[in-house]
Amino acid sequence: MNIQPTASHFIDGAYVEDTAGGDIPVIYPATGKVVATLHAATPAIVDKALAAAKRAQKEWAGWTATERGRVLRRAADIMRDRNHDLSVLETYDTGKPYQETSVADATSGADALEYFGGLAASITGEHIQMGDDFVYTRREPLGVCVGIGAWNYPTQIACWKAAPALACGNAMVFKPSEMTPLCALKVAEILVEAGAPAGVFNVVQGYGAVGASLITDPRVDKVSLTGSVPTGRKVYAAAAEGMRHVTMELGGKSPMVVFDDADLENAVSGAILANFYSTGQVCSNGTRVFVQKGIKDAFLKRLTERLAGIKMGDPQDPDVNFGPMVSERQRDIVEGYIAKGVEEGATLVTGGKRVDGDGFYIEATVFADVTDEMTIAKEEIFGPVMAVLDFETEEEALTRANATEFGLAAGVFTADLTRAHRMAAGFEAGTCYINTYNLAPVEAPFGGSKMSGVGRENSKAAIEHYSQIKGVYVAMGDVEAPF
Ligand SMILES: NC(=O)c1ccc[n+]([C@@H]2O[C@H](COP(=O)([O-])OP(=O)(O)OC[C@H]3O[C@@H](n4cnc5c(N)ncnc54)[C@H](O)[C@@H]3O)[C@@H](O)[C@H]2O)c1
Numbered sequence: 001m002n003i004q005p006t007a008s009h010f011i012d013g014a015y016v017e018d019t020a021g022g023d024i025p026v027i028y029p030a031t032g033k034v035v036a037t038l039h040a041a042t043p044a045i046v047d048k049a050l051a052a053a054k055r056a057q058k059e060w061a062g063w064t065a066t067e068r069g070r071v072l073r074r075a076a077d078i079m080r081d082r083n084h085d086l087s088v089l090e091t092y093d094t095g096k097p098y099q100e101t102s103v104a105d106a107t108s109g110a111d112a113l114e115y116f117g118g119l120a121a122s123i124t125g126e127h128i129q130m131g132d133d134f135v136y137t138r139r140e141p142l143g144v145c146v147g148i149g150a151w152n153y154p155t156q157i158a159c160w161k162a163a164p165a166l167a168c169g170n171a172m173v174f175k176p177s178e179m180t181p182l183c184a185l186k187v188a189e190i191l192v193e194a195g196a197p198a199g200v201f202n203v204v205q206g207y208g209a210v211g212a213s214l215i216t217d218p219r220v221d222k223v224s225l226t227g228s229v230p231t232g233r234k235v236y237a238a239a240a241e242g243m244r245h246v247t248m249e250l251g252g253k254s255p256m257v258v259f260d261d262a263d264l265e266n267a268v269s270g271a272i273l274a275n276f277y278s279t280g281q282v283c284s285n286g287t288r289v290f291v292q293k294g295i296k297d298a299f300l301k302r303l304t305e306r307l308a309g310i311k312m313g314d315p316q317d318p319d320v321n322f323g324p325m326v327s328e329r330q331r332d333i334v335e336g337y338i339a340k341g342v343e344e345g346a347t348l349v350t351g352g353k354r355v356d357g358d359g360f361y362i363e364a365t366v367f368a369d370v371t372d373e374m375t376i377a378k379e380e381i382f383g384p385v386m387a388v389l390d391f392e393t394e395e396e397a398l399t400r401a402n403a404t405e406f407g408l409a410a411g412v413f414t415a416d417l418t419r420a421h422r423m424a425a426g427f428e429a430g431t432c433y434i435n436t437y438n439l440a441p442v443e444a445p446f447g448g449s450k451m452s453g454v455g456r457e458n459s460k461a462a463i464e465h466y467s468q469i470k471g472v473y474v475a476m477g478d479v480e481a482p483f
Pocket residue numbers: 148149150151152153175176177178206207208209210211212213215226227228229230231232234235248249250251252282283284380382408447448453
């Protein structure tokens with residue numbers, strides 16, 4: 001498979017190159033080798049993309065919603081037909097196992113395109129009667145949206161932003177993470193092939209500075225970021241200068257609470273999904289696993305047995321279920337947190353070591369006897385490191401679960417449904433799970449509260465974040481004036 005794209009950027013329906021912006025090497029995380037080289041956008045490239053989006057948005061918004069929806073649904077079909085190639089590419093981009101990318105990445109992107117394609121025609125205003133007079137509302141697009149992506153789900157992130165934006169009649173300029181620049185280009189190609197007018201979805205490459213230059217351009221009406229909290233603070237502040245709409249999908253340190261009446265096998269499966277899928281590089285991961293004291297030993301025993309099922313190796317091998325970290329830097333960060341966990345007195349149950357070789361592999365790691373004050377219980381690690389903390393009462397578990405600045409996700413495993421709903425109501429998090437973890441279907445809202453974000457992706461809720469309401473008052477009689 002040829003990994004090197006035709007050019008670095010996709011603007012106004014075509015590939016565009018400009019090498020003046022400096023190299024972006026694409027490194028395959030399994031080997032540490034450069035597999036493609038792209039270039040960061042120059043100011044001229046950024047200008048070209050925004051100009052194209054500004055022009056195309058007017059045309060696109062003039063289409064009927066049914067026509068727009070048809071394009072998105074066609075794009076979903078094309079993505080599904082190409083799932084194998086897209087998954088291989090996603091694996092080169094991220095290092096995530098093909099076993100995962102083939103079922104979770106282009107497929108969830110296609111789900112978003114299909115869902116918002118189906119929803120497009122139902123995005124309408126309403127009629128409000130006021131005696132004889134009435135008000136009607138128009139649900140209008142925002143205009144030009146900027147999407148900025150993280151590196152862990154490049155195809156999904158591009159589609160989760162593009163699909164609702166385009167369904168509402170906006171145009172988008174999307175900047176993927178510099179670490180995973182390949183897949184969004186395929187999304188752009190597919191949208192054009194499906195019939196989207198040139199300029200409706202554009203991709204520019206670059207580091208943070210390119211993202212920053214996009215946000216402050218006066219042609220931009222909305223910014224949707226998926227990234228870390230520190231980046232979120234900067235992007236939110238820059239967007240506020242121009243009073244731009246924002247969606248912030250940021251990081252987390254989410255709790256997963258296991259009561260002693262839970263189905264142990266399901267709870268262990270949940271903890272695995274909540275910590276080791278995508279080698280732990282998932283924003284909503286339940287990395288603080290609170291286990292009720294009475295079942296702690298049984299939980300750790302079964303968890304350790306199940307982790308023997310990890311098959312680490314070349315992520316393109318369909319039998320491999322655990323890949324490398326996305327980069328050497330990320331692997332080193334994770335290694336640093338593991339050292340901190342040991343230093344601060346947590347018990348290393350399993351894992352903890354990097355794997356020798358050129359790839360950025362590190363073992364799935366479980367710490368027990370973790371306390372709330374330890375660094376590994378407080379900071380987002382974004383790697384395969386599970387912290388197990390024990391607790392005695394429901395009240396204690398909820399208080400400690402919420403004792404964090406983050407609020408992305410939270411989960412509870414228990415047989416007591418009343419307690420499960422009580423916990424879900426009490427969690428300070430945007431996305432909660434009862435007796436499962438880390439599912440993110442397009443039909444359900446996804447996003448964070450507290451420092452984990454603003455706004456929601458997916459579901460009908462996303463429409464609110466990519467459109468605005470205009471109220472139109474219609475008088476049916478004479479105008480009454482005081483003088
Ligand atoms: N909530 C979610 O849905 C979600 C999903 C995936 C990842 N994440 C979070 O993303 C983080 C990991 O991704 P990352 O390391 O790529 O995050 P990051 O914040 O380093 O970068 C995210 C994106 O922002 C860009 N960027 C950096 N500085 C910028 C600036 N000043 N202005 C504009 N753009 C800028 C980067 O180039 C990149 O494209 C984790 O914290 C993870 O939890 C959140």
